[in-house]
Amino acid sequence: MKENYLNISFPSLPDNVSLSRVIAASFAAQLDFTLNELEEIRVAISEAVSNCVIHAYPEHPGEVRLELRIKDDTLMIKVIDEGCGIQDLDLAKTPAYSSDPERMGLGLVFMESFMDEMTIESQLQKGTQVLMVKKPERSKNSSHDCQ
């Protein structure tokens, strides 16, 4: 049974988006993910942390907590902020919904597409917690073989 975790906090600065990608991908590489799956994790974490920078703390940088966990063959990623929260979660999840012409409104769509599970809990003026779960396809196949 494999277990590991890593918790870090950082300010919601654009430069920390790439840092969070590197950390999450390095941590995820402890599992049997393919390069393509690691790429998907990099995109998902990038979207989650970018949302903290753009939406959670639109005026001034605030704190972002990144919690990475491995339990057995599963990677769990939590991205937590104490920012302004999401007013309408269903609207935010709508593909191509964005008020900014330079943005495609695809962040949540990519997070849902590239991870096995994605859940969001959000409260206005209290913050948002995103949980993303992913298991290597090779582990899924080998567990099926055992049955």
Place this chain on the structure above:
Amino acid sequence: MKLELKRNGRVLTVQISGELDLSTSPAFRSRIEEELGQDQEIKHLILDLQETNFIDSSGLGAILGRYKTIVQRNGKLTAVNVPPHLQRLFELSGLLKVMTICPSLEEAQNLD
């Protein structure tokens, strides 16, 4: 991220090295808009992604923004040397409705 811009007739080719994300997309936007603003003769934009190792939705948004400028000039947006993982992002995003992928830069440059 490093950008290398080359002008060939009415075509502007931009080679993107590194990562196009929230942190780097403002520089991508301003550098290309500056070039397009200075030269109204430029009609088409080619993105060479050979050295691009990461793009997320912020980067895709920055690309879409440049399409909006180019399409006002009746130009075309083309990507060349697209790695497989980026091709998948382009497909998922719907960007391929407005951007063509060409296998080679030579082929992409035959636009006018």
